[in-house]
Amino acid sequence: MATDYRKCPGVATFNTGSSVCVLDPGKIKAIILTIHGHKIPTEKTAEAFEKACHADRPGRIFPIKTIVEYAPSGGEAQTSATGYGPTKVTGYSAKNDVWTLQDYDASLKANIMAAKNVAFDAYFVDENNVVYGMNDGTEDLAGIPLSGVYPGGQDWDSSGTEANLTIATMFKDYEKYVKNADVRAYDFDVVDALKGLVYVDLVSTESNKYKLIEHFGKLDITEYYGELLAENAERVLIGATSASYADGIITTVGEGSITLASPSVLQESGITGIEAWV
Known part of the structure; x- marks a missing residue:
């Protein structure tokens, strides 16, 4: 017949040995x-x-x-x-x-x-x-x-x-x-x-022309991402069928407003570190 005995929780699993290779925590x-x-x-x-x-x-x-x-x-x-x-x-x-x-x-x-x-x-x-x-x-x-x-x-x-x-x-x-x-x-x-994401805005400068601007601080980062966004436009620029990049401007082909795809889709296209501000 099984008997349920109480054990002292402080020592039931207590030991004081050290690993054979003690971890040396770094900074x-x-x-x-x-x-x-x-x-x-x-x-x-x-x-x-x-x-x-x-x-x-x-x-x-x-x-x-x-x-x-x-x-x-x-x-x-x-x-x-x-x-x-x-x-x-x-x-x-x-x-x-x-x-x-x-x-x-x-x-x-x-x-x-x-x-x-x-x-x-x-x-x-x-x-x-x-x-x-x-x-x-x-x-x-x-x-x-x-x-x-x-x-x-x-x-x-x-x-x-x-x-x-x-x-x-x-x-x-x-x-x-x-x-x-x-x-x-x-x-x-x-x-x-590890790559944390920065909020950005895709800002229309005139019809079918856009700049990519950091939401906080308003830094123009179009030159860092423009070519990649244009090369993958159909996938990463929602509403665009194609795009080109030159002189700090992304020019799109398509109707209606253009928005950025989700970070997961951007990352699959080699575009990392940004997310559209909502």
């Missing part, structure tokens, strides 16, 4: 955000990661790079004693880490600000192409649940400091993360494969 270079419950690609190739950056929502991954400094905050044991009894650990303080990016980017700051209190999952990518996440009981690496992300830093240069952008990650349950931490190692440059 974090990028953060990958996913919509809660969604994961990074199972296929371990640069092509799969680039494709995931351009996938349709909610399956898209959202990379933030390049990180040049890390300031940990919180995640410390909280202790207390009752009366003259011994001190005990009652929990762990909120973990809100801050990451400084290499370059100030007003567009990225605006996008992060707009995602206030969105419950993302996060992966962290170090300089050795190791990706840090969580073990959720499946074979695939899960993201670390966050209660939110928010931007900070300095918007303008000062006498001693250049404008800079920081991103804070608020762990939803730091204790749970530590107890279920997991990693995956890759044999390609993960950071290089």
Whole structure:
């Protein structure tokens, strides 16, 4: 007859050994955000990661790079004693880490600000192409649940400091993360494969003539994408049957207004890093 005995949860799975090859964590270079419950690609190739950056929502991954400094905050044991009894650990303080990016980017700051209190999952990518996440009981690496992300830093240069952008990650349950931490190692440059998207507008300058403009900051990027857009016009310029590019202008053939295809379609045609503003 089976008997259900209780076990002490603190020691039932407790051990103190070390791996035969202890992981030496490197400096974090990028953060990958996913919509809660969604994961990074199972296929371990640069092509799969680039494709995931351009996938349709909610399956898209959202990379933030390049990180040049890390300031940990919180995640410390909280202790207390009752009366003259011994001190005990009652929990762990909120973990809100801050990451400084290499370059100030007003567009990225605006996008992060707009995602206030969105419950993302996060992966962290170090300089050795190791990706840090969580073990959720499946074979695939899960993201670390966050209660939110928010931007900070300095918007303008000062006498001693250049404008800079920081991103804070608020762990939803730091204790749970530590107890279920997991990693995956890759044999390609993960950071290089990650391509976050920038919002753009396809602006009509006159009949059948267009420029491609970044939505935030109004930078003219037609010269960077014009030839590729023209070469693949029938597929990537919705409403156009063909197009040509010359002197910073995309000229289309077709009737009605022209719009950009989705990032997933653009990426399949070799056009990466942009999405039409809606």
